[in-house]
Amino acid sequence: MDKPFAITLDPGSSLANHTGSWRTFRPEYLDRLPPCNATCPAGENIQGWLFHAESGDYEAAWRSLTENNPLPAIMGRVCYHPCEGACNRQHVDSSVGINSIERFLGDEAIKRNWQFMKPATQSGKKVLVVGAGPSGLAAAYHLARLGHAVEIQEAGPYAGGMMRFGIPKYRLPREVIEAEVQRIVNLGVTLKLDAKVSSIEESMQAGKFDAAFLAVGAHIGKRAYIPAGTAAKMVDAISVLRSMEGEDKPMLGRRVVVYGGGNTAIDVARTVKRMGAEPIIVYRRTRDKAPAHDFEIEEALQEGVMVKWLSTIKQAEEGEITIEKMALDDKGFPQPTGEFETLAADSVVLALGQDVDLGLLEGVPGLEVKNGTVQVGPNMMTGHPGIFAGGDMVPSERTVTVAVGHGKKAARHIDAWLKGTTYAPPPKHELAGIEKLNTWYYSEAPHVVRPMLDILRRQSSFDEVVQGLDESNALFEARRCLSCGNCFECDNCYGVCPDNAVIKLGPGKRFKFNFDYCKGCGVCVAECPCGAIKMVAEEN
């Protein structure tokens, strides 16, 4: 072929030059575990459901959420959201309001009457769930979705357990519980109310159940010895909260002393305030040592609840009590000071924690009870094969979310046990800490604060205190998610590669590297906002 003067070669493309051979390190896409997911006691894939919420597909978000937790509207109100405490966004501005988005999705599901998908096939196995609290409901839900026939037997007149009898209405409206329980019933779960199980073995035999999950909760108020006159009125906190659910409201008088510093003490005090009385919390340690969540103490103080920190009740008489001032010693324990004070008190409510009623377990072989709780293995099974337990009746933190997590975990192990196998959870990805992220790419976006009911209505009514988000601000809040550790298709790796060595595979398909040309510079890793790429050394 004739070529121009001094030209001896045909023009060629640099694609013939495989610069990938220069590489000593190669980038690899990976998924890391976001801190929210890592801390969720219910094992929710929070980032996963936020991903759908970010694009405004709330139903997909709700369906993703309910893969793990069937009670989002309840969670969005009562969960203490450890996820938000772990959220990496707090290092950028403030944590993503995961809890408020969860509530929005839960409320949206109720409003739009979204229902759970029924399982394709039935296993033919029957499981008895004792107790319709969060743990029992969660277990029943997951077992039903796995195709088992589930019957819940609940001792009380309503479903909900502690969510109903321990959490006041102003934090959790009852129609929310009703709606989320009804949805589980609609899935095919049989719910029997006023059906107290007095012997688990008899109940299992009578109903021909293949396995049982016990989640009776902890409903017996702990007592403390307080010298008291015969006319002194002393009641326990749980019975006060429970009686709020019936026709006969508790008669406590005007000046009500609440003894304790946990969330139940705060709940009782705020309930009493709403009934028109004047509650005073007496707690033996300081505010920062109190087991109640600080925001709940703050809300109670705003509503006019009085607190006597560093005080114990020495004596209770009709119309008044004597309290002793305490001082914290070097180790932070309260010690008596010998200083006394009297307070007018028409009644004393003891909020000192709760014990489990273990009556139904009497005579069951193999079962181990320690410190008033039932001992279970890592698979949530008690010492008696086929009987599993969870929630407040087993040793753990006593929150609604932990209980829901127990229910899910137990359901998976019950399912495996019924099939004669064992359930092994999939291995967890490595954690996506803030140091793995390039936060430059996240623009400033302040946290959406949930509106609060005005103070007068908080002091005088049981209307819900914390209000929800609407669609526009829920969407905004969802989009504050950094997607820590998991690709969200921002195209950064594709854009920043100086060698065009990243291939964009299209929506939902992420990216892959073209190792013919990737020189291994690592710019994609450095500029990935969410830490979903890492460099690994090339072999040989």
Next chain:
Amino acid sequence: MSFQPVKFYQTGTFTVGNRLLPPEERSVQSDSKRFNSINSGHRACQGCGEALGARYAIDAAMEAADGRIIAANATGCLEVFSTPYPETSWQIPWIHSLFGNTAAVATGIAAALKVKGKTGTRVVAQGGDGGTTDIGFGCLSGMFERNDDVLYICYDNGGYMNTGVQRSSATPAAARTSTTPAVGAEPGNVFGQGKFLPAIAMAHDIPYVATATVADLRDLEAKVTRAMEIRGARYIHILVPCPLGWGTASHDTIRMARLAKETGIFPVFEAEHGEIKSVLAIRRPLPVEDYLRPQKRYAHLFGKQPRIDVIAHLQAQADRNIRKYGLQARKGGH
């Protein structure tokens, strides 16, 4: 302001793309069918800022001109690494003549296109800081004063890098190069020399002058797009960090450009007819030390006895830029 305002879609518009953004608002670089004007297989170093900046800029120009671009290229890294005979990485009509005549070659192409009535085809000239601020400056100034219809893009990496990192008139003060070694009382490049070409371009009162970095893709694309809307002489000066010449890790290329902008060392602005129209404000203010310390060309400032005086001098330069161009961080970012 010319650059895309920050819209909040999980990340804002700082990322290259965003699945939540409507397609028409996405960057040119996020498109799976982008031109890739400079293709894979080029022989630029790992993490080359110039290869990246050239693709950003020429792809945006191609998008704005419906794919009808002719480029003239000065001698320099970009020319050497993209076209070792007989290979080329360029997927556009591209010509290299000499080191110093690029602006004149581009002027000639523009004149020829005009004669042939092909005014829909646009001309881009490009070169490094050596070919632009030193060797090609005469031709470039002529192109400016005649207001020839050419977009000249300078990729500034602060030196003659492919020949062994020699000083250019765009090398920053105190930086070590092979011709400004870190020895003596005033180590590295001397203070008070060199030039800032964007300001000289503005002095020609040409229709459009802008600066950009490879750390702000949206801003860079918006500036190229704006320049392509205008006829006449236009100049865009893009800061492109050089891992080899700066002594930085190859993965830090974009980070270094970002630090140059965030510390005020490199002002990012655009000007029309000699007047500044907008600046890219600093988002997260930082001391110049954060920019200097990762670069080996400034290592002599951080030895056993740190050269606090020199660092302070460089800080004063950055502060002057911030003051002169109004780069102060604003509430809520941009």
